[in-house]
Amino acid sequence: VSQPIQTQILPVVYQPDDSSYQQAIQIASKAIQAGQLVAFPTETVYGLGANALSAEAIARIYIAKQRPTSDPVIAHIAHIDQLQQLATNIPSIAYDLAEAFWAGALTMVLKRGENVPANIATGLETVAVRFPSHPIAHDLIKASGVPIAAPSANTFTRPSATTPEHVLEDLDGRIEFILAGGSTTIGLESTVIDLTASRPRILRPGGITVDEILRVIPDADYSPQFTAKETPTSAPGQMLKHYSPRAQVILYHGERNATLEAMYQTALEQIAQGKTVGLLITQEDQARLAGIGVPYLLGGQTDLETISRNLFAGLRYLDSQNVDLILAHDFGDSGLGVALWDRLHRAAEGNIIYL
Ligand code: AMP
Numbered sequence: 354v355s356q357p358i359q360t361q362i363l364p365v366v367y368q369p370d371d372s373s374y375q376q377a378i379q380i381a382s383k384a385i386q387a388g389q390l391v392a393f394p395t396e397t398v399y400g401l402g403a404n405a406l407s408a409e410a411i412a413r414i415y416i417a418k419q420r421p422t423s424d425p426v427i428a429h430i431a432h433i434d435q436l437q438q439l440a441t442n443i444p445s446i447a448y449d450l451a452e453a454f455w456a457g458a459l460t461m462v463l464k465r466g467e468n469v470p471a472n473i474a475t476g477l478e479t480v481a482v483r484f485p486s487h488p489i490a491h492d493l494i495k496a497s498g499v500p501i502a503a504p505s506a507n508t509f510t511r512p513s514a515t516t517p518e519h520v521l522e523d524l525d526g527r528i529e530f531i532l533a534g535g536s537t538t539i540g541l542e543s544t545v546i547d548l549t550a551s552r553p554r555i556l557r558p559g560g561i562t563v564d565e566i567l568r569v570i571p572d573a574d575y576s577p578q579f580t581a582k583e584t585p586t587s588a589p590g591q592m593l594k595h596y597s598p599r600a601q602v603i604l605y606h607g608e609r610n611a612t613l614e615a616m617y618q619t620a621l622e623q624i625a626q627g628k629t630v631g632l633l634i635t636q637e638d639q640a641r642l643a644g645i646g647v648p649y650l651l652g653g654q655t656d657l658e659t660i661s662r663n664l665f666a667g668l669r670y671l672d673s674q675n676v677d678l679i680l681a682h683d684f685g686d687s688g689l690g691v692a693l694w695d696r697l698h699r700a701a702e703g704n705i706i707y708l
Protein backbone atom coordinates (compact mmCIF):
# COMPACT_ATOMS: atom_id res chain seq x y z
CA VAL A 354 0.00 0.00 0.00
CA SER A 355 1.46 3.34 -1.03
CA GLN A 356 1.63 6.33 1.31
CA PRO A 357 -0.93 9.08 0.68
CA ILE A 358 0.62 11.95 -1.27
CA GLN A 359 -0.34 15.59 -0.96
CA THR A 360 -1.14 16.63 -4.53
CA GLN A 361 -0.10 20.24 -5.16
CA ILE A 362 -1.70 22.31 -7.89
CA LEU A 363 0.55 24.78 -9.72
CA PRO A 364 -1.65 27.16 -11.74
CA VAL A 365 0.14 28.22 -14.93
CA VAL A 366 -0.53 30.46 -17.89
CA TYR A 367 2.14 30.36 -20.59
CA GLN A 368 4.07 33.60 -19.98
CA PRO A 369 7.78 32.97 -20.51
CA ASP A 370 8.77 36.37 -19.12
CA ASP A 371 6.73 36.00 -15.97
CA SER A 372 8.68 34.94 -12.89
CA SER A 373 5.78 33.01 -11.30
CA TYR A 374 5.47 30.98 -14.51
CA GLN A 375 9.20 30.23 -14.47
CA GLN A 376 8.98 29.32 -10.80
CA ALA A 377 6.20 26.80 -11.43
CA ILE A 378 8.23 25.21 -14.24
CA GLN A 379 11.25 25.05 -11.89
CA ILE A 380 9.27 23.32 -9.13
CA ALA A 381 7.74 20.84 -11.58
CA SER A 382 11.04 20.04 -13.32
CA LYS A 383 12.85 19.51 -9.99
CA ALA A 384 10.08 17.08 -9.06
CA ILE A 385 10.63 15.18 -12.33
CA GLN A 386 14.38 15.05 -11.63
CA ALA A 387 13.63 13.73 -8.13
CA GLY A 388 11.60 10.83 -9.57
CA GLN A 389 8.21 12.32 -8.69
CA LEU A 390 5.02 12.47 -10.75
CA VAL A 391 3.84 15.69 -12.44
CA ALA A 392 0.66 15.99 -14.53
CA PHE A 393 1.02 18.59 -17.28
CA PRO A 394 -0.98 19.90 -20.25
CA THR A 395 -0.18 18.89 -23.80
CA GLU A 396 -2.10 19.85 -26.93
CA THR A 397 -3.78 16.40 -26.98
CA VAL A 398 -4.70 15.53 -23.36
CA TYR A 399 -3.09 15.97 -19.92
CA GLY A 400 -0.04 13.75 -19.42
CA LEU A 401 1.06 12.02 -16.21
CA GLY A 402 4.79 12.70 -16.35
CA ALA A 403 7.88 11.03 -14.89
CA ASN A 404 11.57 10.84 -15.80
CA ALA A 405 11.65 8.57 -18.87
CA LEU A 406 15.19 7.40 -18.06
CA SER A 407 14.34 6.14 -14.56
CA ALA A 408 12.75 2.71 -14.16
CA GLU A 409 11.58 3.58 -10.63
CA ALA A 410 9.91 6.80 -11.76
CA ILE A 411 8.17 4.97 -14.62
CA ALA A 412 7.01 2.24 -12.23
CA ARG A 413 5.26 4.90 -10.17
CA ILE A 414 3.18 5.94 -13.21
CA TYR A 415 1.63 2.50 -13.43
CA ILE A 416 0.79 2.51 -9.72
CA ALA A 417 -0.74 6.01 -9.79
CA LYS A 418 -2.90 5.18 -12.83
CA GLN A 419 -3.72 1.67 -11.60
CA ARG A 420 -2.62 0.69 -15.08
CA PRO A 421 -1.57 -2.89 -15.82
CA THR A 422 2.15 -3.10 -16.48
CA SER A 423 1.31 -4.54 -19.91
CA ASP A 424 0.28 -1.18 -21.42
CA PRO A 425 3.30 0.85 -22.62
CA VAL A 426 3.91 4.56 -22.04
CA ILE A 427 4.92 7.30 -24.50
CA ALA A 428 8.18 9.25 -23.98
CA HIS A 429 7.98 12.99 -24.70
CA ILE A 430 10.85 15.10 -26.04
CA ALA A 431 11.40 18.81 -26.62
CA HIS A 432 14.32 18.67 -29.04
CA ILE A 433 14.82 16.41 -32.05
CA ASP A 434 18.26 15.39 -30.68
CA GLN A 435 16.51 13.64 -27.80
CA LEU A 436 15.16 11.11 -30.32
CA GLN A 437 18.59 9.43 -30.52
CA GLN A 438 18.69 9.32 -26.72
CA LEU A 439 15.60 7.11 -26.77
CA ALA A 440 15.71 5.08 -29.97
CA THR A 441 18.18 3.26 -32.24
CA ASN A 442 18.04 2.12 -35.88
CA ILE A 443 15.81 5.09 -36.63
CA PRO A 444 14.51 4.75 -40.22
CA SER A 445 14.61 7.80 -42.49
CA ILE A 446 10.83 7.70 -42.69
CA ALA A 447 10.79 8.74 -39.01
CA TYR A 448 12.52 11.97 -39.94
CA ASP A 449 10.04 12.53 -42.79
CA LEU A 450 7.19 12.16 -40.29
CA ALA A 451 8.96 14.42 -37.78
CA GLU A 452 9.41 17.03 -40.47
CA ALA A 453 5.72 16.88 -41.38
CA PHE A 454 4.06 16.53 -37.97
CA TRP A 455 6.41 17.49 -35.10
CA ALA A 456 5.93 19.31 -32.86
CA GLY A 457 2.45 17.77 -32.75
CA ALA A 458 0.04 14.92 -32.12
CA LEU A 459 2.04 12.09 -33.67
CA THR A 460 3.75 9.28 -31.72
CA MET A 461 6.28 6.99 -33.40
CA VAL A 462 7.11 3.50 -32.17
CA LEU A 463 10.81 2.79 -32.77
CA LYS A 464 13.48 0.36 -31.61
CA ARG A 465 14.26 1.16 -27.97
CA GLY A 466 17.69 2.53 -27.12
CA GLU A 467 19.93 0.79 -24.59
CA ASN A 468 19.62 3.43 -21.89
CA VAL A 469 15.85 3.48 -21.85
CA PRO A 470 14.27 1.35 -19.10
CA ALA A 471 12.35 -1.64 -20.44
CA ASN A 472 9.33 -0.92 -18.25
CA ILE A 473 8.48 2.16 -20.35
CA ALA A 474 7.47 -0.34 -23.02
CA THR A 475 6.40 -3.21 -20.77
CA GLY A 476 9.50 -5.14 -21.76
CA LEU A 477 8.96 -4.80 -25.53
CA GLU A 478 12.06 -3.92 -27.54
CA THR A 479 10.43 -0.70 -28.69
CA VAL A 480 9.79 2.79 -27.40
CA ALA A 481 7.04 5.24 -28.38
CA VAL A 482 8.21 8.85 -28.82
CA ARG A 483 6.34 12.13 -29.24
CA PHE A 484 7.38 15.76 -29.53
CA PRO A 485 4.41 17.73 -28.16
CA SER A 486 3.72 21.27 -29.37
CA HIS A 487 2.22 22.65 -26.15
CA PRO A 488 4.59 25.38 -24.90
CA ILE A 489 4.16 24.42 -21.24
CA ALA A 490 4.96 20.76 -21.99
CA HIS A 491 7.93 21.97 -24.00
CA ASP A 492 9.27 24.13 -21.16
CA LEU A 493 8.78 21.36 -18.59
CA ILE A 494 10.72 18.81 -20.66
CA LYS A 495 13.51 21.28 -21.40
CA ALA A 496 13.87 22.36 -17.76
CA SER A 497 13.86 18.72 -16.59
CA GLY A 498 16.76 17.91 -18.91
CA VAL A 499 15.36 14.43 -19.57
CA PRO A 500 12.64 13.01 -21.81
CA ILE A 501 9.37 12.65 -19.90
CA ALA A 502 7.38 9.42 -19.90
CA ALA A 503 3.71 10.30 -19.84
CA PRO A 504 0.52 8.36 -20.45
CA SER A 505 -2.77 10.20 -20.26
CA ALA A 506 -3.39 11.54 -16.73
CA ASN A 507 -6.45 9.47 -15.89
CA THR A 508 -7.17 6.27 -14.01
CA PHE A 509 -6.80 3.23 -16.28
CA THR A 510 -9.84 2.64 -18.58
CA ARG A 511 -11.36 6.06 -17.70
CA PRO A 512 -11.84 8.86 -20.28
CA SER A 513 -8.61 10.83 -20.72
CA ALA A 514 -8.20 14.09 -18.78
CA THR A 515 -8.52 17.28 -20.81
CA THR A 516 -8.65 19.72 -17.85
CA PRO A 517 -6.77 19.98 -14.52
CA GLU A 518 -10.09 19.22 -12.78
CA HIS A 519 -10.28 15.86 -14.60
CA VAL A 520 -6.74 15.06 -13.43
CA LEU A 521 -7.62 15.90 -9.84
CA GLU A 522 -10.80 13.81 -10.06
CA ASP A 523 -8.75 10.69 -10.88
CA LEU A 524 -5.31 11.26 -9.36
CA ASP A 525 -5.69 13.41 -6.22
CA GLY A 526 -3.46 11.93 -3.51
CA ARG A 527 -1.60 9.76 -6.03
CA ILE A 528 0.77 12.27 -7.71
CA GLU A 529 2.92 15.13 -6.40
CA PHE A 530 2.03 17.99 -8.78
CA ILE A 531 -0.45 19.18 -11.38
CA LEU A 532 0.68 21.95 -13.72
CA ALA A 533 -2.79 23.41 -14.18
CA GLY A 534 -2.65 25.15 -17.56
CA GLY A 535 -6.25 25.17 -18.72
CA SER A 536 -8.10 22.92 -21.18
CA THR A 537 -6.25 21.02 -23.88
CA THR A 538 -6.99 22.07 -27.45
CA ILE A 539 -7.15 18.85 -29.49
CA GLY A 540 -8.79 16.76 -26.78
CA LEU A 541 -7.99 13.36 -28.33
CA GLU A 542 -4.71 11.50 -27.84
CA SER A 543 -1.92 11.40 -30.39
CA THR A 544 -1.90 9.17 -33.45
CA VAL A 545 0.46 6.23 -32.83
CA ILE A 546 2.39 4.76 -35.77
CA ASP A 547 4.66 1.72 -35.52
CA LEU A 548 7.79 2.07 -37.66
CA THR A 549 9.47 -1.15 -36.50
CA ALA A 550 7.67 -3.51 -38.88
CA SER A 551 8.44 -3.69 -42.60
CA ARG A 552 5.23 -1.83 -43.33
CA PRO A 553 4.43 1.23 -41.18
CA ARG A 554 1.27 0.60 -39.19
CA ILE A 555 -1.08 3.06 -37.52
CA LEU A 556 -1.84 1.53 -34.11
CA ARG A 557 -4.11 4.27 -32.84
CA PRO A 558 -5.84 7.03 -34.84
CA GLY A 559 -5.65 10.41 -33.12
CA GLY A 560 -5.00 14.11 -33.45
CA ILE A 561 -3.15 13.73 -36.76
CA THR A 562 -5.60 12.13 -39.19
CA VAL A 563 -5.01 8.90 -41.09
CA ASP A 564 -5.37 10.87 -44.35
CA GLU A 565 -2.60 13.25 -43.29
CA ILE A 566 -0.29 10.30 -42.51
CA LEU A 567 -1.06 8.67 -45.87
CA ARG A 568 0.06 11.84 -47.63
CA VAL A 569 3.56 11.33 -46.19
CA ILE A 570 3.58 7.50 -46.10
CA PRO A 571 1.22 6.23 -48.82
CA ASP A 572 1.72 2.56 -47.86
CA ALA A 573 0.94 2.98 -44.13
CA ASP A 574 -1.55 0.40 -42.89
CA TYR A 575 -4.53 1.12 -40.67
CA SER A 576 -6.63 -1.87 -39.67
CA PRO A 577 -8.42 -1.08 -36.43
CA GLN A 578 -8.22 -3.65 -33.65
CA PHE A 579 -10.62 -3.84 -30.78
CA THR A 580 -9.17 -6.58 -28.65
CA ALA A 581 -11.70 -7.82 -26.11
CA LYS A 582 -9.09 -9.39 -23.87
CA GLU A 583 -5.76 -7.84 -23.19
CA THR A 584 -3.18 -9.28 -25.56
CA PRO A 585 -0.41 -6.82 -24.82
CA THR A 586 2.44 -8.14 -26.89
CA SER A 587 0.57 -8.26 -30.18
CA ALA A 588 -1.49 -5.13 -29.64
CA PRO A 589 -0.47 -2.89 -26.75
CA GLY A 590 -3.18 -0.42 -25.87
CA GLN A 591 -5.77 -1.92 -28.22
CA MET A 592 -8.05 -3.09 -25.42
CA LEU A 593 -11.72 -2.85 -26.17
CA LYS A 594 -12.58 -1.26 -22.81
CA HIS A 595 -10.90 2.11 -22.68
CA TYR A 596 -11.91 5.75 -22.31
CA SER A 597 -14.99 4.49 -20.48
CA PRO A 598 -17.39 6.45 -18.34
CA ARG A 599 -19.09 4.67 -15.44
CA ALA A 600 -22.39 4.65 -17.30
CA GLN A 601 -23.01 2.10 -20.03
CA VAL A 602 -22.61 3.57 -23.53
CA ILE A 603 -24.65 2.60 -26.60
CA LEU A 604 -23.10 3.77 -29.86
CA TYR A 605 -25.20 4.22 -33.02
CA HIS A 606 -23.76 4.10 -36.51
CA GLY A 607 -25.59 5.05 -39.66
CA GLU A 608 -27.52 7.67 -41.57
CA ARG A 609 -28.26 10.59 -39.25
CA ASN A 610 -32.10 10.65 -39.31
CA ALA A 611 -32.36 6.90 -38.70
CA THR A 612 -29.78 7.17 -35.93
CA LEU A 613 -31.57 10.00 -34.14
CA GLU A 614 -34.88 8.17 -34.44
CA ALA A 615 -33.39 5.02 -32.88
CA MET A 616 -31.73 7.05 -30.11
CA TYR A 617 -35.03 8.79 -29.38
CA GLN A 618 -36.94 5.50 -29.14
CA THR A 619 -34.33 3.89 -26.89
CA ALA A 620 -34.21 6.95 -24.65
CA LEU A 621 -38.01 6.88 -24.25
CA GLU A 622 -38.01 3.15 -23.44
CA GLN A 623 -35.20 3.46 -20.92
CA ILE A 624 -36.70 6.51 -19.24
CA ALA A 625 -40.02 4.63 -18.96
CA GLN A 626 -38.08 1.93 -17.08
CA GLY A 627 -36.84 4.51 -14.61
CA LYS A 628 -33.35 4.96 -16.09
CA THR A 629 -31.53 8.27 -16.43
CA VAL A 630 -30.30 8.68 -19.99
CA GLY A 631 -27.43 10.91 -21.13
CA LEU A 632 -27.18 12.09 -24.74
CA LEU A 633 -23.80 12.88 -26.29
CA ILE A 634 -24.99 14.91 -29.26
CA THR A 635 -24.41 17.85 -31.60
CA GLN A 636 -26.20 21.17 -31.81
CA GLU A 637 -28.10 19.95 -34.89
CA ASP A 638 -29.29 16.82 -33.06
CA GLN A 639 -30.91 18.87 -30.32
CA ALA A 640 -34.23 19.56 -32.05
CA ARG A 641 -34.97 15.89 -32.71
CA LEU A 642 -34.05 14.89 -29.14
CA ALA A 643 -35.54 17.89 -27.35
CA GLY A 644 -37.08 17.38 -23.93
CA ILE A 645 -35.64 13.94 -23.18
CA GLY A 646 -32.68 12.80 -21.15
CA VAL A 647 -29.61 14.76 -20.07
CA PRO A 648 -27.96 16.28 -23.14
CA TYR A 649 -24.29 17.21 -23.54
CA LEU A 650 -23.66 19.29 -26.65
CA LEU A 651 -20.34 18.44 -28.26
CA GLY A 652 -20.48 21.17 -30.92
CA GLY A 653 -21.69 21.65 -34.47
CA GLN A 654 -22.21 18.52 -36.56
CA THR A 655 -19.44 19.29 -39.09
CA ASP A 656 -17.02 20.85 -36.59
CA LEU A 657 -15.10 17.70 -35.72
CA GLU A 658 -12.32 19.69 -34.04
CA THR A 659 -14.71 21.09 -31.46
CA ILE A 660 -16.42 17.72 -31.05
CA SER A 661 -13.03 16.08 -30.43
CA ARG A 662 -12.03 18.75 -27.92
CA ASN A 663 -15.24 18.17 -25.94
CA LEU A 664 -15.62 14.38 -26.19
CA PHE A 665 -13.93 13.27 -22.94
CA ALA A 666 -15.30 16.24 -20.99
CA GLY A 667 -18.77 15.19 -22.22
CA LEU A 668 -18.36 11.61 -21.03
CA ARG A 669 -17.14 12.82 -17.64
CA TYR A 670 -19.93 15.41 -17.40
CA LEU A 671 -22.62 12.79 -18.03
CA ASP A 672 -21.03 10.57 -15.36
CA SER A 673 -21.19 13.50 -12.95
CA GLN A 674 -24.93 13.68 -13.66
CA ASN A 675 -25.22 10.02 -12.56
CA VAL A 676 -26.80 8.84 -15.79
CA ASP A 677 -27.29 5.08 -16.16
CA LEU A 678 -26.89 5.06 -19.90
CA ILE A 679 -25.22 7.27 -22.51
CA LEU A 680 -26.42 7.30 -26.12
CA ALA A 681 -23.93 8.51 -28.73
CA HIS A 682 -23.49 8.31 -32.50
CA ASP A 683 -20.65 8.21 -35.02
CA PHE A 684 -19.16 11.24 -36.78
CA GLY A 685 -18.42 9.70 -40.15
CA ASP A 686 -15.30 7.93 -41.25
CA SER A 687 -13.06 10.67 -42.54
CA GLY A 688 -10.72 13.14 -40.86
CA LEU A 689 -11.09 13.21 -37.06
CA GLY A 690 -14.19 11.00 -37.46
CA VAL A 691 -11.83 7.99 -37.52
CA ALA A 692 -10.31 8.79 -34.11
CA LEU A 693 -13.72 9.75 -32.69
CA TRP A 694 -15.06 6.35 -33.79
CA ASP A 695 -12.11 4.58 -32.18
CA ARG A 696 -12.67 6.33 -28.82
CA LEU A 697 -16.45 5.93 -28.84
CA HIS A 698 -16.16 2.27 -29.87
CA ARG A 699 -13.95 1.59 -26.82
CA ALA A 700 -16.05 3.78 -24.50
CA ALA A 701 -19.04 1.66 -25.57
CA GLU A 702 -17.00 -1.54 -25.16
CA GLY A 703 -18.25 -2.64 -28.55
CA ASN A 704 -21.92 -2.04 -27.67
CA ILE A 705 -22.82 -0.75 -31.15
CA ILE A 706 -26.03 -0.58 -33.15
CA TYR A 707 -25.54 -0.42 -36.91
CA LEU A 708 -28.49 1.03 -38.80
P1 AMP B 1 -1.60 6.93 -23.46
O1 AMP B 1 -0.25 7.43 -23.12
O2 AMP B 1 -2.48 6.74 -22.27
O3 AMP B 1 -2.22 7.75 -24.53
O4 AMP B 1 -1.38 5.49 -24.01
C1 AMP B 1 -0.19 5.15 -24.63
C2 AMP B 1 -0.50 4.26 -25.79
O5 AMP B 1 0.55 4.39 -26.76
C3 AMP B 1 -0.54 2.79 -25.45
O6 AMP B 1 -1.77 2.40 -24.93
C4 AMP B 1 -0.22 2.18 -26.79
O7 AMP B 1 -1.37 2.19 -27.61
C5 AMP B 1 0.77 3.16 -27.39
N1 AMP B 1 2.17 2.75 -27.16
C6 AMP B 1 3.03 3.29 -26.28
N2 AMP B 1 4.22 2.67 -26.34
C7 AMP B 1 4.11 1.72 -27.28
C8 AMP B 1 5.01 0.74 -27.80
N3 AMP B 1 6.27 0.62 -27.35
N4 AMP B 1 4.54 -0.08 -28.74
C9 AMP B 1 3.27 0.04 -29.21
N5 AMP B 1 2.39 0.94 -28.76
C10 AMP B 1 2.80 1.78 -27.81
Ligand code: MG
Nearest residue numbers: 504505506513
Ligand atom coordinates in the same frame (compact mmCIF):
# COMPACT_ATOMS: atom_id res chain seq x y z
MG1 MG C 1 -4.59 6.67 -21.96
